[in-house]
Amino acid sequence: MIVRRYIVRDMPEAVMSIRKDLGKDAVILSTKKVRVKKWLGLRWQKRLEVTAAVGGDIPLHHDVVRNGAKAPAAPARKESRDTAPDTRPEATDVLEEPSFGAALAGAFGAYQATAAAMQPASALQDRDKAPVVEDVLRELASLKAMLQTQVGSRDGVPVASECETFLRAQGVSEEVARQWAERATANDPEVPMSTALSRVQQVILDELGDLATPMPISQDSRVVAFVGPTGVGKTTSIAKIAALYVLAGKRRVGLLTTDTFRIAAVEQLKTYADILGVPMLVVDDAQELPLRLAELSGCDLILVDTAGRNFRKPETVANTQSLLGSLAPDETILVASLTAKPDDLDALVTTCNPFGIDKFLFTKLDETSTLGSIPALLTKYKRPLSYVTVGQNVPDDIDILSVEQILSRWLGGGASE
Numbered sequence: 001m002i003v004r005r006y007i008v009r010d011m012p013e014a015v016m017s018i019r020k021d022l023g024k025d026a027v028i029l030s031t032k033k034v035r036v037k038k039w040l041g042l043r044w045q046k047r048l049e050v051t052a053a054v055g056g057d058i059p060l061h062h063d064v065v066r067n068g069a070k071a072p073a074a075p076a077r078k079e080s081r082d083t084a085p086d087t088r089p090e091a092t093d094v095l096e097e098p099s100f101g102a103a104l105a106g107a108f109g110a111y112q113a114t115a116a117a118m119q120p121a122s123a124l125q126d127r128d129k130a131p132v133v134e135d136v137l138r139e140l141a142s143l144k145a146m147l148q149t150q151v152g153s154r155d156g157v158p159v160a161s162e163c164e165t166f167l168r169a170q171g172v173s174e175e176v177a178r179q180w181a182e183r184a185t186a187n188d189p190e191v192p193m194s195t196a197l198s199r200v201q202q203v204i205l206d207e208l209g210d211l212a213t214p215m216p217i218s219q220d221s222r223v224v225a226f227v228g229p230t231g232v233g234k235t236t237s238i239a240k241i242a243a244l245y246v247l248a249g250k251r252r253v254g255l256l257t258t259d260t261f262r263i264a265a266v267e268q269l270k271t272y273a274d275i276l277g278v279p280m281l282v283v284d285d286a287q288e289l290p291l292r293l294a295e296l297s298g299c300d301l302i303l304v305d306t307a308g309r310n311f312r313k314p315e316t317v318a319n320t321q322s323l324l325g326s327l328a329p330d331e332t333i334l335v336a337s338l339t340a341k342p343d344d345l346d347a348l349v350t351t352c353n354p355f356g357i358d359k360f361l362f363t364k365l366d367e368t369s370t371l372g373s374i375p376a377l378l379t380k381y382k383r384p385l386s387y388v389t390v391g392q393n394v395p396d397d398i399d400i401l402s403v404e405q406i407l408s409r410w411l412g413g414g415a416s417e
Contacts, residue, residue, distance in 0.1 A: 003029070003053040007036060014050040022054040029053055160185040163196045170372030170410075171342035176379070177372075180204065201407045204375045212403040215359060215384040217241070221330035223293070223302045227320060227355060228335035229348060230308030233363040233389060235265060237335055238303045239272035241387065243395030245301060246276045254299030255280040256292060258323060259307040269305055272394065286326040293327075304329065311351045324355055333386055335361045338368045345373050349381055359386040366390040366397075371406055378403065 002022060008014040011031070018026045029051040035044045160181045167177035184199035185191060191199070205212045217224055226234050238255065245251045255273050257280070259265040266282055273280035279299065281292045296302050304327060309316040324332060334357045336345055349357070362374060365388045378385060388406070391397030 003051065006050045006052065007034065007047050008050060010048060011050070014048065014052075018050070018052045022052060026052050026054040158185075158189060159191060159193060159196050160189060162193060163200060166193075166197070167200070167372055169370070171345075171370045172372040172376050173342070173346075176376060197410050201404070201410065204379070204407065205404055207379055208375065208403060211378050211382065211384045213384070214386065214400045214402055216386050216400050217301070217331060222300060223304065223327065223329045224331045224333065225304040225306060225324060225327060225329040226333050226335055226361070227306050227324070227352060227357075228308060229311055232308065232335050232337040232340075234308060234335045235259070235269055235272075235305055236392060236394065237361060237363060237387070237389055237398065238305050239269070239276075240389065240395045240398040242272070242278060242303055243276055244398070246278060247395065251301045252299045253278045254296040254302045255305070256283060256296065256302055257281075257305040258283045259305055260284055265305075265307075286323050289323075289326045311348060317351060317354075321355060331358045332356050333359045333361050334383075335363060337364045338362050338370070338373060339364050342370075342373050342376070345377065346380075349377055353381065357381070357383060359384055361385075361387045361389075363389045365406075369409070371409060374406055375403055 004018075004021060006014050006017050008017065014028075014031075018028065031048060031050050034047050034049045036047050037044060163184060164177045164181040167180060168174060172180070180200050180203050181196070183203045184196050226238055228234050235257075242253045242255060245253050253276070255269055255278060257266060257269050259269075260282065270280050279296060281295060283289055283292050293302070306320060306323065309320070311317055311320075332355055334349065334352050334355075336348060340348075360374075360377065360383055362385070365371075374385065377383075385401075385403065387398055388401050389398045
């Protein structure tokens with residue numbers, strides 16, 4: 001008998017290695033989950049430890065060859081009622097784990113010797129013809145473990161339902177989650193969960209089409225307005241975008257704020273403007289807009305910070321819509337926080353949709369693991385993603401990410417930190 005231990009990622013890999021090394025008659029003795037060190041012991045990874053063995057036509061023992069001499073052939077032995085089998089210890093094959101292999105080989109040899117001594121010759125002859133029940137049971141156990149690893153359901157729950165539950169937890173509406181899960185598992189309803197999520201991602205990307213590609217501020221846009229509720233990070237996001245253009249040195253940036261309601265809002269933006277060395281003007285009402293825009297005539301990119309107000313109030317919506325009508329921006333970007341509830345985000349977009357929203361900017365990506373609102377809003381309102389922010393640092397914590405990069409976090413990848 002030859003016994004070997006394999007450290008693998010999953011059962012299919014183990015079965016391929018076992019069949020390659022030990023042949024089709026190999027039997028899986030045991031399986032268990034283990035953790036192994038990677039990267040110089042600084043990182044642990046989960047693996048599967050599989051122990052397999054093969055016997056029968058492969059001898060358990062062989063004679064030791066020393067000093068280059070060929071071992072003499074063992075004389076033929078006849079078994080009879082009066083003759084017990086030879087129980088002298090013999091050299092064993094070198095295993096991947098010598099201590100375990102030697103112990104198992106010795107125990108198996110002792111068991112064979114004892115069983116042969118206690119049985120008559122007729123029983124010994126019948127033993128060779130009878131099926132080995134233990135080997136059959138082990139093979140069935142290995143097949144069961146393989147099926148449990150490969151089957152796409154858990155505790156009887158279909159993978160489509162499990163996938164739908166995951167999407168609902170990610171902030172996707174019940175109807176959309178069901179549609180995406182069913183489309184992802186339609187051709188193969190018993191795929192593993194990781195494969196199902198990968199297919200859901202592809203379903204989303206196919207549905208989005210060009211909207212899956214990020215679209216930052218266009219080179220043809222001169223006046224860009226940022227709208228959104230209070231506390232989502234509009235002013236900080238504007239400072240980050242302004243810093244990116246200033247550092248690139250390709251466009252002359254000017255800042256304009258209409259947020260005279262929030263305490264220290266003007267001072268905050270003015271501080272950023274002084275650091276970046278760009279002009280910043282304040283607009284008290286819509287009638288001043290033409291004058292202030294004329295004062296920034298030397299700028300080819302004007303970023304407008306609107307007041308963060310409660311958009312559940314009709315007067316707030318009316319004031320903002322009037323301001324944007326006078327401003328006539330080339331682009332209007334809705335700034336929303338990913339830490340908000342999915343239903344609140346959907347209500348916000350519905351309320352702000354009459355403003356002529358062109359793009360989304362999502363903030364606080366670093367503060368949540370719930371990402372389903374991004375593809376849900378993009379597919380529902382047919383608007384692209386411009387930027388995402390991942391912290392408070394100006395200008396470092398802003399990025400231009402595709403939907404595919406963001407959703408890669410579902411599969412264990414990282415978008416941007």
